[in-house]
Amino acid sequence: MALIVAKFGGTSVASPERIKNVAKRLVKMRQRGDRVVAVVSAMGKTTDELVGLAAAINDNPPLRELDRLLSTGEQVSMALLAMAIEALGYKAMSFTGRQAGIETNGTHNKAKIVKVHNERIMEALACGYLPVVAGFQGIDENGDITTLGRGGSDTTAVAVAWGIGADVCEIYSDVDGIYSADPRVAPRARKLAQVSYDDMLELSSSGAGVLQSRAVEFARKWKVVIHSRSAFTEAEGTYIKEDSQMEEAVITGIAHDTSEVKVTIRGVPDSTGVAAKVFSGLAANAVSVDMIIQNISEDGFTDISFTCPEGDLSKAVDTLERVLPEIKAREFVVDKDIAKVSLVGTGMKSSPGVAARAFSTLGEHQINILAISTSPIRLSIVVDSAQATQAVQVLHTAFGLDSDSVFEETQLSAEEIAAKMAKGR
């Protein structure tokens, strides 16, 4: 008899057939005695299509109008899911972000939640309804519709779970949990029964894309238990919650990310304020700089490297072409063929020697280290992208993460998902 928030993403509601399957799953939860609130994303690629329509009309659409446009996607799926639940003989009621009491600031297109009013949802639950909430959207103090940014439906789910005091926020997707590494890269990866908020945050921001970082941050702050699980099986997934273990494992998992590029500025005069000029220029141009590495200076000159998403590269190049003459640096070079491999684990803090073991493991396998950065619970190493898979595998083994069994493919194509859903469960 739990109170559960269950969030279903765009793939799970991409067609009438799939929406009916989600309804069946929710009704099953009700039948076993749980109270459930559903949170849904827009159907399939709807949000992309709406963005495309806007782009065809205005290169730089006013954000207030863009939010009003994008928020219709979730309003379609919430209404359809409520209809599907009613078709099974259960009372359902859909809620826009406004009606669900998701109050945000006025930063259109990436609004932040400032308050959650739970009254209407609690009332609907009390009257025997299965509430269905539109993810991704809220309302600002002027009564204008806002959206929370890409992947914002996870954040909605966690916020609603907090607002109604749910026992757990279940996030259903096409993967069945959090793994010690990407199983497609490391076939001996293990599904983790539990991950701490801190570890999950580092994993999310290091390329493990199952959960939105922002949703995890919200959950950590307000102590909401997340259960990341498969939309296609009944198997338990991974719980993300506060660490309750007396002594943690040193390493929880290994993430990798091939979506970044490395830029190196050569021959930078080693004087005060130079790095500030570079990085404030990049920030002003909205380049998301990830790692920054500055080598020891030689003869008054140094090299500065940084990594950023490949999508930000043209903005980074623009910035550097402007800034370089100013700081009198020699040149810059771009390396696209890199991968960032990150070891993550809260236990790392109290276990010296993690870095040493990682470096020597890579060295034994002739994997060249291009850059390093660390946090108290993360060690990220940039390697040549051709060696990324091997790096993940040898580190996975070296830190005792390997499972006894070899992983079978659980990442499904859209067609396989459709086939599974059609079969029902």
Next chain:
Amino acid sequence: MALIVAKFGGTSVASPERIKNVAKRLVKMRQRGDRVVAVVSAMGKTTDELVGLAAAINDNPPLRELDRLLSTGEQVSMALLAMAIEALGYKAMSFTGRQAGIETNGTHNKAKIVKVHNERIMEALACGYLPVVAGFQGIDENGDITTLGRGGSDTTAVAVAWGIGADVCEIYSDVDGIYSADPRVAPRARKLAQVSYDDMLELSSSGAGVLQSRAVEFARKWKVVIHSRSAFTEAEGTYIKEDSQMEEAVITGIAHDTSEVKVTIRGVPDSTGVAAKVFSGLAANAVSVDMIIQNISEDGFTDISFTCPEGDLSKAVDTLERVLPEIKAREFVVDKDIAKVSLVGTGMKSSPGVAARAFSTLGEHQINILAISTSPIRLSIVVDSAQATQAVQVLHTAFGLDSDSVFEETQLSAEEIAAKMAKGR
């Protein structure tokens, strides 16, 4: 320097290209000094597609959820049109039905407007915005989204025009006004400069489909001037407003309608309450009965005929199969090949002999009259559908409606419309 409400239907906003053209047209109105509020329908076939999605999920969807679903269509087009106006350098702001202050009763799916709050639109106008209002939708007293039924955007436009005290409510479509008859049937039909509310109501409900009857009723009640005009030319269309002429023309126009069927019940015992049983049964089954004709009784038996939309025929047949044994009538027969030709004109009231002239005109041309019904300003005659075109033409001539020039095609196909819009204006 007029205050104008301009309503654009689904065909006019069916693609980004067309939305841009509507924006250009609105901006032109602003540039010549008018203040404008736009009202839009959903893009192209969006509403049909949403209804299809709902039908695939639930045979009998809860109407509250259906309204929430359908209302997204207009929310997409309002946001896109606002973006298109901003792209031309003018400030625009979109309004949902709720934000535009359209308050309705709680009859989901065909709600009636009970109040119009004009504050937010007036404020936006005062601040130099071009407001864009989502048609077809409102909000009930519980704050739930309602829709006004098919074609409800015309009604929204008239209601908004009344709410803000607009000088005129312009309804743009792919026809350029109201004609004395359907020009495809009567090539000498004339475009009318002006039609009274009463005549327009009779024309609309007799098969002239340019304007929604409900919108005309609203306009008549609250004295809103409608201007029905083409979305593709600058030419004046037809004004619908209170009659200001001292002496009216006898006949304003001729409408025809081939979408009805005639049902005749034969051998009905001529006793009290029999007709009541038939028509209360039909009403209970939601059959929209139009004309009712009962012949003089012979030998204690009579025939009762009625017409109804072809779409209601199966419900009518169901009802009659149940009611006939009860009232001990002999049989019923259905005639699908009929057409209703209606002469409409406020001047008819004070001009005796209209019916006689109509009947003798049809008789001269060997057109057989199958049924007749009248109102003070309308004379409807049912004829064989094969003779409908001829009936319209000869009546058009007999009542002096023919223009000197022969009509050129103004009813465009979707492709022709697209071509015209692409050329811009």
